[in-house]
Amino acid sequence: SQKIEQNSEALNIQEGKTATLTCNYTNYSPAYLQWYRQDPGRGPVFLLLIRENEKEKRKERLKVTFDTTLKQSLFHITASQPADSATYLCAPRSTGFQKLVFGTGTRLLVSP
Amino acid sequence: NAGVTQTPKFQVLKTGQSMTLQCAQDMNHEYMSWYRQDPGMGLRLIHYSVGAGITDQGEVPNGYNVSRSTTEDFPLRLLSAAPSQTSVYFCASSYSRQPYYEQYFGPGTRLTVT
Numbered sequence: 001s002q003k004i005e006q007n008s009e010a011l012n013i014q015e016g017k018t019a020t021l022t023c024n025y026t027n028y029s030p031a032y033l034q035w036y037r038q039d040p041g042r043g044p045v046f047l048l049l050i051r052e053n054e055k056e057k058r059k060e061r062l063k064v065t066f067d068t069t070l071k072q073s074l075f076h077i078t079a080s081q082p083a084d085s086a087t088y089l090c091a092p093r094s095t096g097f098q099k100l101v102f103g104t105g106t107r108l109l110v111s112p
Numbered sequence: 113n114a115g116v117t118q119t120p121k122f123q124v125l126k127t128g129q130s131m132t133l134q135c136a137q138d139m140n141h142e143y144m145s146w147y148r149q150d151p152g153m154g155l156r157l158i159h160y161s162v163g164a165g166i167t168d169q170g171e172v173p174n175g176y177n178v179s180r181s182t183t184e185d186f187p188l189r190l191l192s193a194a195p196s197q198t199s200v201y202f203c204a205s206s207y208s209r210q211p212y213y214e215q216y217f218g219p220g221t222r223l224t225v226t
Binding site for chain 2: 008034036041042043044045046049089091099100101102103104105
């Protein structure tokens with residue numbers, strides 16, 4: 001069955017450092033991969049989408065990579081700030097219509 | 113646009129009671145879905161719909177019913193509430209069934225079943 005794995009343990013980093021979060025998937029051949037941010041008590045908010053033919057995608061301080069050979073996506077936040085503290089979810093998606101399934105998410109804590 | 117709205121925000125039910133969680137969107141989205149989120153389990157898909165009159169099951173559909181009579185509304189019905197249904201429920205929608213369209217989530221409904 002399809003499986004999406006994200007680090008269940010929280011990632012603690014200091015302000016100004018780069019945070020790197022991992023999303024691994026199995027039994028999938030996604031053509032796209034989405035990343036979302038979720039703050040406590042709120043619904044997830046879309047951040048970035050990367051296509052299988054895009055090795056890397058950037059948006060301001062965010063960078064996402066997509067390695068279809070390793071079946072992995074990495075999500076980077078450079079010059080991290082305490083306001084970046086949240087849970088980050090990945091969602092691989094195949095071509096054609098399929099129901100959207102999320103990873104369990106990784107909680108990021110950025111300390112001043 | 114109000115986006116995706118959910119009501120109620122909080123609800124306490126007794127075991128065996130039934131209720132409907134409401135979800136509405138004003139963006140003319142075709143695709144709508146319901147998730148539940150439990151600690152350590154992430155978001156789990158309950159039911160989804162690709163358009164009015166069309167619904168399908170997700171990962172954890174047991175104990176829940178849905179219908180989609182209009183594009184805007186996608187209510188989730190709990191037939192006979194159980195303590196295992198204590199969770200936070202999120203409704204989401206997107207412009208199209210295409211996988212590259214982002215999902216818009218509602219603020220959630222926190223449900224407690226005693």
